[in-house]
Amino acid sequence: MNVLMWLKRDLRLHDHPALTLAAGLGPVLPVYIVEPELWAQHDAAARHWGFIAESLQALRADSAALGLTLAIRTGDAVEVLARLCARHGISRIISHEETGNLWSFARDRRVAAWARDQGIDWIEVPQSGVIRRLPSRDGWQARRDGFMAGPVLLLPQGLRGVDGVEAGPIPTARALRLAEDRCPHRQRGGRDEGLGLLDSFLSQRGERYRAAMSSPETGERACSRLSPHFAFGTLSIREAVQATAARQATRPGGQWGGALSSFQSRLAWRDHFMQKLEDQPTIETDCLSQAAEALRPRIPDASRLAAWASGETGLPFLDACMRYLVATGWLNFRMRAMVMATASYHLWLDWRATGPVLARLFADYEPGIHWPQVQMQSGVTAINTPRIYNPVKQGLEQDPNGVFTRRWLPELASVPDAFLQEPWKWPGFATLAGRRYPEPIIDPAAAQRAARDAVWALRRAPGHKDEASAIADRHASRSARRFSPARSGGKARPSAQLSFEL
């Protein structure tokens, strides 16, 4: 009996539990559905589509080599699935469990309702450490690690295709009515790209991971750069976990040992954050802390928002990071935290205005990481200590010789090194050798102080402790390393909090 393999954020054939299941049930029809409504959402951008389109092209070739036709169809998921099921006599659909945005969550409920109504079986299979319908965070880490320790699945043996399937075109970004999105240095899609990155990271680039990841200048090479491949599934997390573990066995100590264990812990954090959105999809739209809803104006200051998004705030390091992100679709983790924190604290912009901007700029946009992180860097989760980055200080520390800042802000060429991160203090600023660069749109010291006062006032308000402990119970890591005073007050659950790393 024919089986429809619905591909979503899993654009690969290797280590694919859902595909392995499908292959055992009958001839497989792999389908990718290009959903115009998905691409009309506020978090969608042409750079995502570009990566997916390249990955689909590669996947189509890999599938063909196995005698499978990868069908690509554009339209509403229910309509496409209904047509294919009718035409190919299919009563079973397999897919991975997607932790997506609210739109894809609603679409999945629609598909589920339709399938139930039609008597079609839709089986969703996990592909990472994220656990659906998780009853409690207690014990989550062990379950996640258990999944990662399972065998990496090889290409399913005896995979058979469905006859008479038309391949269908891969639409262009223009056909999807996506806005022009020049990203000249975007990473390329396709599994081979991902495998190449994994290999070069584990054999060479990753050696100085720990020391080099914090700076946008050195992080570009020393970070794995696997994020878009994980986001769109050209590589599985489990493959990366096990490849890293194999490397750890041969290089247990020294710089490599530290680098590899840092990388492993970040792969685990990735699942940890995705689990939050899986458990509570409204993290995309509502502050985790109800009390934080009143913190900032919901309507953002339009000119501040525009200046931030385009790298024109007058704060050099912040602007350099934003321009780099626009041009590459990537930014190292620390700088992502800084650009988000600066938008939320210094510029006092609501995360619901800035979060979608970053979602569209990150070529590796992963909803399950993005929204919890956006909230965390905005001080609206109640459970995380507000971390207010100082863009001047970060610039001095992460770009001490100014190379990165100067590369992305050519208008500052005439500014002496000593004034690079605070050019408005340079006596020659007014002329700038004839080039234009704005005065900072806010006074960084005053803005930082005001934001700190406001956000800490929330934490002192009556009821904060109870709210925070309820949120921690639902979402906080149980790892002992994360034990913090913010969570130790109130109704402590020491056994749960300390249950790991034993």
Add this chain to the structure above:
DNA sequence: AGTGCAGTTGACTTT
């Protein structure tokens, strides 16, 4: 040689 002191460093706390 020991003492006093300004300045620095690092651990820890507060916001």
Add this chain to the structure above:
DNA sequence: TAAAGTCAACTGCAC
């Protein structure tokens, strides 16, 4: 994944 403040210990140096 922060930054600023506090305080004690330490350092270098003058006398």
